[in-house]
Amino acid sequence: MEEVPPDQATPTTPSLEDAALFFHQYPRPGKLEIQATKPLGNQRDLALAYSPGVAAPCLAIEADPLKAADYTARSNLVAVVSNGSAVLGLGNIGPLAAKPVMEGKAVLFKKFAAIDVFDIEIDAPNIDSMVSVVSALEPTFGGINLEDIKAPECFEVEAQLRERMKIPVFHDDQHGTAIIVAAAITNGLDLAGKSLGEAKIVTSGAGAAALACLNLLVSLGAKRENIWITDIEGVVHEGRSELMDRWKSVYAQKTDKRTLAEVIPDADVFLGLSAAGVLKPAYLTEMAENPLILALANPTPEIMPDFARKARPDAMICTGRSDFPNQVNNVLCFPYIFRGALDAGATTINEEMKAAAVRAIAQLAREEPSDVAARAYSGETPTFGPDYLIPSPFDPRLILRIAPAVAEAAHASGVAARPIEDMAAYCDRLNRFVFRSGLVMKPVFTAAQASQNKRVVYADGEDERVLRAAQVVLEDKLAEPILIGRPEVIEARLQRYGLKIRPGVDFELINPENDPRYRDYVDELTQKSGRRGITTDVAKMLVRTNTTVIASIALSRGEADAMICGLEGRYERHLRHVRVIVGLRDGARDLSALSMLIAQRGVTFFTDTYVTVDPCAEEIVEMTVLAAQEIERFGIEPKAALLSHSNFGSRDSTSALKMREATAMLHHIAPGLQVDGEMHSDSALDPTLRQRVYAHSTLDGEANLLVFPNLDSANITLNAVKTMTDGLHVGPILLGTAKPAHILTPSVTSRGVVNMTALAVVEAAQRQAGLPEALRA
Ligand SMILES: NC(=O)C1=CN([C@@H]2O[C@H](COP(=O)(O)OP(=O)(O)OC[C@H]3O[C@@H](n4cnc5c(N)ncnc54)[C@H](OP(=O)(O)O)[C@@H]3O)[C@@H](O)[C@H]2O)C=CC1
Numbered sequence: 001m002e003e004v005p006p007d008q009a010t011p012t013t014p015s016l017e018d019a020a021l022f023f024h025q026y027p028r029p030g031k032l033e034i035q036a037t038k039p040l041g042n043q044r045d046l047a048l049a050y051s052p053g054v055a056a057p058c059l060a061i062e063a064d065p066l067k068a069a070d071y072t073a074r075s076n077l078v079a080v081v082s083n084g085s086a087v088l089g090l091g092n093i094g095p096l097a098a099k100p101v102m103e104g105k106a107v108l109f110k111k112f113a114a115i116d117v118f119d120i121e122i123d124a125p126n127i128d129s130m131v132s133v134v135s136a137l138e139p140t141f142g143g144i145n146l147e148d149i150k151a152p153e154c155f156e157v158e159a160q161l162r163e164r165m166k167i168p169v170f171h172d173d174q175h176g177t178a179i180i181v182a183a184a185i186t187n188g189l190d191l192a193g194k195s196l197g198e199a200k201i202v203t204s205g206a207g208a209a210a211l212a213c214l215n216l217l218v219s220l221g222a223k224r225e226n227i228w229i230t231d232i233e234g235v236v237h238e239g240r241s242e243l244m245d246r247w248k249s250v251y252a253q254k255t256d257k258r259t260l261a262e263v264i265p266d267a268d269v270f271l272g273l274s275a276a277g278v279l280k281p282a283y284l285t286e287m288a289e290n291p292l293i294l295a296l297a298n299p300t301p302e303i304m305p306d307f308a309r310k311a312r313p314d315a316m317i318c319t320g321r322s323d324f325p326n327q328v329n330n331v332l333c334f335p336y337i338f339r340g341a342l343d344a345g346a347t348t349i350n351e352e353m354k355a356a357a358v359r360a361i362a363q364l365a366r367e368e369p370s371d372v373a374a375r376a377y378s379g380e381t382p383t384f385g386p387d388y389l390i391p392s393p394f395d396p397r398l399i400l401r402i403a404p405a406v407a408e409a410a411h412a413s414g415v416a417a418r419p420i421e422d423m424a425a426y427c428d429r430l431n432r433f434v435f436r437s438g439l440v441m442k443p444v445f446t447a448a449q450a451s452q453n454k455r456v457v458y459a460d461g462e463d464e465r466v467l468r469a470a471q472v473v474l475e476d477k478l479a480e481p482i483l484i485g486r487p488e489v490i491e492a493r494l495q496r497y498g499l500k501i502r503p504g505v506d507f508e509l510i511n512p513e514n515d516p517r518y519r520d521y522v523d524e525l526t527q528k529s530g531r532r533g534i535t536t537d538v539a540k541m542l543v544r545t546n547t548t549v550i551a552s553i554a555l556s557r558g559e560a561d562a563m564i565c566g567l568e569g570r571y572e573r574h575l576r577h578v579r580v581i582v583g584l585r586d587g588a589r590d591l592s593a594l595s596m597l598i599a600q601r602g603v604t605f606f607t608d609t610y611v612t613v614d615p616c617a618e619e620i621v622e623m624t625v626l627a628a629q630e631i632e633r634f635g636i637e638p639k640a641a642l643l644s645h646s647n648f649g650s651r652d653s654t655s656a657l658k659m660r661e662a663t664a665m666l667h668h669i670a671p672g673l674q675v676d677g678e679m680h681s682d683s684a685l686d687p688t689l690r691q692r693v694y695a696h697s698t699l700d701g702e703a704n705l706l707v708f709p710n711l712d713s714a715n716i717t718l719n720a721v722k723t724m725t726d727g728l729h730v731g732p733i734l735l736g737t738a739k740p741a742h743i744l745t746p747s748v749t750s751r752g753v754v755n756m757t758a759l760a761v762v763e764a765a766q767r768q769a770g771l772p773e774a775l776r777a
């Protein structure tokens with residue numbers, strides 16, 4: 001059962017730890033659940049899904065085990081297995097405490113590659129018990145991802161399981177890490193003009209991850225004599241007997257040097273896969289020119305990037321974390337290598353498949369940004385260089401490059417039980433998944449961070465949700481917040497919620513009761529609202545009391561780049577002020593609202609969900625064009641369906657004719673836009689059904705922009721679908737304003753405020769950079 005958070009104010013201190021505990025606990029404990037993929041709506045469904053019908057697939061599989069891929073979820077099901085003996089850099093914290101990490105890996109598999117996972121934490125402290133438990137799981141799974149098992153036991157466990165099992169067994173900390181490290185080192189050395197064969201590589205750590213990385217690097221050309229490894233006992237050298245094993249001994253050097261400090265001089269690469277803070281800034285000064293520093297211990301690296309940068313400005317620095325550039329983390333690999341392996345029915349993940357993954361990742365970082373990525377990143381797409389040696393984990397192209405390369409390598413090396421016959425169709429399927437994955441906000445956040453301190457004014461500066469959002473906005477460097485509110489109220493609430501941001505230091509404040517710009521604001525308002533019944537007295541009162549008015553004036557005067565309001569009160573009232581003060585975009589007939597809904601099924605946009613009660617055909621055209629342009633900001637190609645109770649001419653009511661007329665106008669004025677109508681909403685979302693009803697539709701695939709004939713249908717559908725699917729609403733995004741101004745709704749959460757801030761910032765940056773406005777309707 002879901003538990004309701006104690007109140008929306010929790011947690012009371014904003015440390016990352018508290019936020020993480022809150023995140024894991026609410027709205028229900030943990031990070032995943034199991035969903036049925038077949039309806040069990042009636043007696044017949046039950047008879048098919050369970051007894052007696054279920055006997056049919058059982059017998060078919062008994063006769064031909066390969067049929068398990070057709071009749072069960074096995075071929076897309078991976079076990080993430082750990083005994084908790086080396087959990088991140090936290091050490092041997094045991095299987096139960098490891099569960100949050102394994103649940104985390106499970107959701108990454110699902111989110112990034114649509115792979116289902118059971119996380120399996122086992123109380124199996126030795127090699128034999130691990131091998132016997134895991135090997136017994138073969139009937140359930142299409143693959144085994146071993147996780148956070150300490151060295152040297154992990155080597156033996158993996159070797160024995162690979163021997164015994166006919167499905168891929170992959171120790172992520174070894175091979176996932178090795179693949180991504182090899183890609184980063186390939187690119188880093190290339191940028192530094194060095195070769196792998198000559199590079200001196202020094203590690204901190206001689207465990208699962210470090211040794212696997214070195215083995216892969218050697219297979220790619222690194223020389224064993226150039227490799228120096230250190231661990232908790234110091235340098236691994238010939239004759240050492242403490243904490244040695246046969247895997248480590250391979251790299252033992254004949255030397256009298258005993259510490260990391262002694263072996264690091266002249267190193268081209270430092271590879272840290274050990275523990276926090278092991279690499280001291282002083283050690284870096286003696287490294288070779290343009291050194292490559294991979295400080296990959298999690299959650300705290302061997303050296304924090306700012307210290308490393310200070311000690312060696314010429315260094316290329318990577319960590320395992322998402323809050324710094326160059327995130328070298330196995331998350332860039334494991335979802336996609338399994339995707340390719342499962343899709344090809346691979347019986348193992350072999351060296352050829354790993355090498356294919358290394359090449360695909362290294363190559364992707366060097367690729368020209370795609371049109372889609374460039375649009376999504378607001379023209380700020382990162383390009384190959386010291387701060388971009390490898391792609392970001394959110395790069396949608398990772399799955400498109402790695403999975404097919406791995407599947408092809410599986411086929412070429414003879415381990416694919418179900419080789420992919422039509423690679424183009426396979427890539428197409430992966431492509432569709434990418435755009436349904438719900439990761440749509442990520443490029444918007446990246447673009448906002450690259451947008452150079454845009455100022456966002458919040459009308460509801462005293463609201464707890466805005467205060468919490470402001471803290472995140474500042475921490476994530478999304479924007480410079482300006483809060484409207486009384487200083488003493490804001491100070492008191494910041495303290496009460498344990499937020500550490502301070503007015504005047506971290507953000508600007510506009511005090512409605514006492515601001516030096518008061519007179520200017522009153523003048524501005526009377527000017528803007530001339531002949532609309534706002535007298536000077538009313539203007540004075542509004543500038544003292546109505547924070548949406550103040551935010552609109554600040555935006556209109558250029559003191560902010562975007563505004564957010566509407567957390568309290570009626571939408572219509574806020575809209576009136578925004579319409580008058582901020583005004584319409586050049587050539588726009590009116591405003592409209594676009595809502596994005598992120599649900600399990602994917603991302604869908606709805607318009608007009610909040611503004612015009614009964615738009616005419618021209619207004620429908622305008623809102624469709626503006627919405628399509630907004631959707632492109634997410635790197636998504638808009639596909640618009642104009643909805644009606646009429647399906648391609650089946651009725652001739654006034655509203656059906658309106659949508660038909662609007663469709664015809666859109667075909668004329670926006671020939672490049674994928675749009676069709678008028679149609680039922682199921683025809684819009686189900687291309688097969690549409691094809692059956694009307695074979696000549698100009699819309700390909702599933703519509704992602706639903707344009708409604710009136711406000712009732714749009715708003716009612718949005719709220720019903722949101723509630724029925726547990727969807728996340730981003731918006732409403734106000735379209736057609738002269739400057740970015742968004743009116744949220746009282747139900748918005750603080751996360752919603754952050755989302756809308758990022759969107760507003762990107763919109764402001766694109767407008768200021770003169771990127772094309774929407775087509776004029
Ligand atoms: N960024 C990424 O993608 C990944 C990062 N990692 C990180 O790498 C680290 C190691 O993981 P893994 O290889 O799986 O674990 P293991 O337990 O197998 O290996 C840990 C290694 O680090 C050494 N070590 C521990 N503390 C120190 C220290 N203070 N100084 C020097 N060496 C030390 C250990 O030495 P000894 O054996 O002598 O105790 C051992 O060689 C973890 O922090 C983990 O989070 C791991 C996988 C992927």
Ligand SMILES: CC(=O)C(=O)O
Pocket residue numbers: 087088089148172173297298320329330331
């Ligand atoms: C990333 C990972 O797998 C680890 O740190 O253990």
Ligand SMILES: [Mg+2]
Pocket residue numbers: 088147148172173
């Ligand atoms: Mg791990």
